[in-house]
Amino acid sequence: MVSGMVKEAGTKNRREKTKRIIIGISGASGTIYGIRTVQFLNELGYEIHIIISKSAEKVAQKELGINLINELKKYSSYIYNQSQIEASPSSSSFSITSKGMIIIPCSIKTLAEIANGIGSNLLSRTALNFIRTNKRLVLVIRETPLGAIELENALKLARLGVYIMPASPAFYILPKNIDDMINFIVGKALDLLGIKHDIYKRWKG
Template identity: 60%
Template structure:
């Protein structure tokens, strides 16, 4: 990170590291970064090669070009020398979220394999007991994946399936995406109104009325 980016980071509320792996659901990662920036947080983004391919298929965008328009510092997964690879850097952050988190990335973290910047950074967060959130989108989960998720959980990480609820009366896909992003912010202890929290919800049957 250059000096200008470091200065901008200090001027903001805090820094959150976001990893985007090659799982389906790249829109979750994109929305999380946009919302954090809008809320005044600095984001450092780690992109996997597979994430770029998925973004083109699912969203029709070039991720690198997309992030050029945002106030984020972006790293490639093979930039193993980047700041997030050091525990001395991440101790100053609010946490790390891998969203979406692929089964491959989960497996590497669970078994201590630091093959790239994404898994290495996540392992650093576990080492220093900082918030690490893995937003798993794959389904179904087999025994091996469940064991790996348990390993990460026991090591201090948070396993958060991308499983949107319906009690907040979602009207469209945007509402479902915001539910997951809102849950991520909740875990980071960042106040948000992206979805109606349970104590302010009036449940109705709108989602059920929309199916045949």
């Protein structure tokens, strides 16, 4: 009977841990993508661990007129600055027990660091852990145009199984406002982690 209880508890713990997702918000334009992702994951009942860069805080203030940390605190109790290299996500054992990681938006600098194995901060180090443990990693890059260096870095990661997703809103959904376009990008990123949702209208032919 005891062994059965242990087995049941172990199964429950594994199920709970797979509800954990890591969200990175770097210093590219489009911090609203990251915020909206966190909002949806919160509604879906996920445990969200968020890593933000100093540049992301500045971009959020500039683009949205908000304090990024204060905004994210509404949806998660786990918020880290990328300088907190000692935080839990820095361990590969943390990535193993997580469903996946999305960096949204992902700056070209962050892309370059990950592609070249530079784990100098919590954001890039955590992403490298996901690659090491063969867990799902999605990079929603937000830059245009893309030069040869950026494309080579993206290709290098794609060959390792990393999902490279440009923040390119679709128009077949007939968006009525900016929110529809934001939700499309967020929904596509969640699709890549295998998360069920109805955030955007899917193509039906």
